Amino acid sequence: MFKKYNYLKFSISFLLIALFFLNTNAQKQRWDVPADKKAKNSYIKFDNASSKDGEAIYTKNCLSCHGNPGKGNSMKTLKPIPPDLYSSLTQELTDGELFYIISVGRLVMPAFKDILSEEDRWKLISYVRSGNKKYVQVLSKTDPNKSKLVKIKLDFDSLTNKIKVIANAAEKTGIIPLKDAEVSLFAKRYFGKLQIEKTIRTNSEGIVIFNFPKDLPGDKAGLVDLSVKINDEVYGEIEFQNKLKVGIPTDKPSLTEKRAIWNVLKKAPIWLIITYTSLVFLVGFVLLFIVKNLMKLRKLGNN
Ligand code: HEC
Structure with missing residues (x-):
């Protein structure tokens, strides 16, 4: 009886653990984009011209990982595999979400906010949308x-x-x-x-x-x-x-005004400067001493 009970307990915990892993692995992790970023729209009109510019930017910056959109030839050796950007899962994302993902990235997916201008990032999205016939753009009024x-x-x-x-x-x-x-x-x-x-x-x-x-x-x-x-x-x-x-006049020196160990070299504490310099000299002397003695040894050997 006792044994049977233990067996049951074991099986249930095993099942729960297995379910937990199945559940977290089953659904691919989607993107967690703040609401205001999600609702952001492009001020650049998505047309043939912007899509063409976007394609050139894509070829330079994205093709190596994501492959040609619609062709399913992204780099399969990466984990996670970079999605085909014409795929329905990607197309379900809002323009704001795409903009956020391209700007901020996640692990393998690089952040492009310091590499590509805002205009270039919108042009990329224009290209990514060009493969979606159902897509209708909502233009932003912001310039x-x-x-x-x-x-x-x-x-x-x-x-x-x-x-x-x-x-x-x-x-x-x-x-x-x-x-x-x-x-x-x-x-x-x-x-x-x-x-x-x-x-x-x-x-x-x-x-x-x-x-x-x-x-x-x-x-x-x-x-x-x-x-x-x-x-x-x-x-x-x-x-x-x-x-x-608008503040109350305060005479307290700021954190970086006084000598302190967290300050720049010029404002380091005197004791730290002295200790550091003497250590550097000490090490230098020891090295000189060793070299001198080694030379002495060699002389003796030669003799
Ligand atoms: C170094 C390889 C690499 C490069 C370069 C790269 N990506 Fe990615 N990208 C990834 C990977 C990997 C993912 C999946 C990341 C995840 O889900 O955590 C991803 C995800 C995405 C997604 C989200 C798609 C979805 O449905 O989840 C978009 C959009 C995207 N990339 C656009 C771009 C664009 C545009 C460029 C070029 C400016 C680019 N990526 C460059 C590797 C890359």
Whole structure:
């Protein structure tokens, strides 16, 4: 009886383990793309011209692994095997997902965001879509060249401790406020950035107002490094940096001002410099001593 029970327990655990592995291996791991990236669309129209440009970029950068799309001749020795980009599984991905995958990569699949321009990456997708007759493009209204037209102004009201961000675009037709754009405000700290409040959308005049904390330490003069990030449907992503007197003046030396072991060579602690230099000399002397004695030995041998 006891034996039978043990046998049963063993079989059940074995089955559970087997099921676990079967389950994780059965479905190929798809891509986990953040929602806002998934919904991103191309500002470049997918037509014959862009697809042709894309094909040339593909031949240079992707063909060796993925093979000719539609031909199933990708590099089979790689693991995972690079998918045929005309395959239905790949075509199910949104343009934003494709853009994200090509930009960021995963393990064997390289990241191309520093290798190919945004324009080139969209042209690649134009080529990848050219093999899909059912595909209908949704064009983005964003034009990255337009981000250069945006001017951002920061105003601080010391009475209410509020920071006003004003975003305008200097179009040929005149100054146009950025309406309904997402604005995030950050203050630079020692390690990274601190977001002030939440991301807020601009009003019809292109203005948002943040309540700035009253107790944030600044430098000696109370200056704080601020950065503003704006995301607008038409003008795209814009970053703006400025120093404003919004913090509490603080005389604490910064982490990199004093001599410390984490600082650059010029600001290393004296004791470290002395110890290090003496060690270098010591080793040098020992080496010289050894060489000298070796020469002595050779002389003796010659005699
Ligand atoms: C070094 C080989 C290699 C190169 C070069 C390469 N890829 Fe990949 N790619 C892979 C592999 C491997 C995968 C599968 C990765 C995974 O699933 O984790 C992949 C996955 C992808 C996917 C996701 C497809 C899907 O259905 O999951 C896309 C899209 C893609 N690559 C596009 C490109 C493009 C466009 C280029 C050229 C700019 C390129 N790749 C260059 C190896 C490569």
